[in-house]
Amino acid sequence: MGRKKGRDISGWLIVDKPAGITSTSVVNKVRWALDAKKAGHAGTLDPDATGVLAVALGEATKTVATITDALxxxxxxxxxxxxxxxxxxxxxxxxxxxxxxxxxxxxxxxxxxxxxxxxxxxxxxxxxxxxxxxxxxxxxxxxxxxxxxxxxxxxxxxxxxxxxxxxxxxxxxxxxxxxxxxxxxxxxxxxxxxxxxxxxxxxGPFDVEDGVAFDRIDRDTQSWVEEQLLPLESALTDLPMLRATPEGAVRIRNGNPGQVTGSAEWGDLVWVSDASGPICIGRYQGGTVQPERVFNL
CATH class of the missing domain: 3.30.2350.10 (Pseudouridine synthase)
Incomplete structure (x- = not known):
């Protein structure tokens, strides 16, 4: 199979969805406008409904569950x-x-x-x-x-x-x-x-006041739309954040348990970062984190 065409672009775009269109249509337009390789959304809105539709791009799609599960x-x-x-x-x-x-x-x-x-x-x-x-x-x-x-x-x-x-x-x-x-x-x-x-x-952490109007999303406004993107980790505000040690970061990026600084409750879902940014979502296991979703940023 050939690789999906499009740009490797990651982050969240909060759209203020208008009435009369499906959530899938919003995602498709965002993907097209940004020429993004991968996109999805966190929580369907009925076609007649309006308001917050959080669109995840690239590696941010790995954090969709945290928004779907949020209030x-x-x-x-x-x-x-x-x-x-x-x-x-x-x-x-x-x-x-x-x-x-x-x-x-x-x-x-x-x-x-x-x-x-x-x-x-x-x-x-x-x-x-x-x-x-x-x-x-x-x-x-x-x-x-x-x-x-x-x-x-x-x-x-x-x-x-x-x-x-x-x-x-x-x-x-x-x-x-x-x-x-x-x-x-x-x-x-x-x-x-x-x-x-x-x-x-x-x-979750996304408010309609931060939403982009649907009719402003276009190929002609691509650079402006890209400026509105929120970082991947903006979806993770409800999870504890821990820092990986340099050796731990290497292990986590390879899908193995890695050492972290900071602490959480044993078995808690956490997210891990290093100087380069977010590395993974995983389970805290007393000094180490077992990654469940590794980010390739």
């Missing part, structure tokens, strides 16, 4: 009175209700959605069913009975409420579906509901 914050609006096939405004209405909740009723229901909860993903989601994506099966008209899965919800807060809508803020862990929260909250309140607007405000 994320969403600002979203629920429209009451209808449940849809997609649990957002793009779907067909399945059921309607004339009931409308008060702000007090909404606030009283929120604690049931905080902490360790079980959540059934939307039928139109990227969850895999027998090796196929749920949204592909749903588009074919299949009735899906998706299994509930655990989700950590750090907080769910009512920001604003009127007769027909409510605006909330959700901070949750990996694998959370805001559309499921809207659907289940609507059922709990007896009024039905779906997501009208959804914006990811931050994802």
């Amino acid at each position: 994320k914050c969403y600002d979203f609006t629920i429209t009451w009175g209808a449940e849809t096939t997609t649990d957002d405004a793009s779907g067909d209405v399945l059921r309607r209700s004339d009931a409308r909740p008060t702000a007090e009723q909404i606030t009283a229901a929120l604690p049931g959605f905080v902490g360790d909860i079980m959540q059934v993903p939307p039928a139109f989601s990227a969850v895999k069913v027998d090796g196929e994506r749920a949204y592909d099966l749903a588009r074919e008209g299949e009735e899906l009975d998706l299994a509930a899965r655990p989700l950590w919800v750090e907080s769910l807060t009512l920001l604003d409420s009127d007769a027909g809508t409510a605006r909330l803020e959700l901070v949750c862990g990996k694998g959370g579906y805001v559309r499921s929260i809207a659907r289940d909250l609507g059922r709990e309140l007896g009024c039905l509901g779906h997501v009208a607007h959804l914006r990811r405000v931050w994802s």
Whole structure:
């Protein structure tokens, strides 16, 4: 097989994704604009959703899991009175209700959605069913009975409420579906509901205020886009950082346990650097680190 064409460029580009395009389309445009050999993203946003889409380039793709696993914050609006096939405004209405909740009723229901909860993903989601994506099966008209899965919800807060809508803020862990929260909250309140607007405000260390506008990303603006890149290690702020000894750095770069200075809890995931920059993500083993992902920067 031939080598992938493109530049060896590494780092993170935080894009403020607009509505109406897929997360994959954003990644493809970033890769094209920068002529990058390799790119990926940390956490899909629905086509209608906006906000933080963190695009990893080159060696930064090895740190995607740390962002995928991190807490994320969403600002979203629920429209009451209808449940849809997609649990957002793009779907067909399945059921309607004339009931409308008060702000007090909404606030009283929120604690049931905080902490360790079980959540059934939307039928139109990227969850895999027998090796196929749920949204592909749903588009074919299949009735899906998706299994509930655990989700950590750090907080769910009512920001604003009127007769027909409510605006909330959700901070949750990996694998959370805001559309499921809207659907289940609507059922709990007896009024039905779906997501009208959804914006990811931050994802781990990455904030939407640091985001680049999608329409500014182009081949003509390549040098400017490249200036907006954050270093690979900006994704690792939640992990302890240790320094490799010169001998340790050589061993780690070859995939072997290497000696480090500094300390962490035995078995903790850490990242290791030397004078040249990040070397690896690995497990601390009392004076040494066993590398799991080695960076070739």
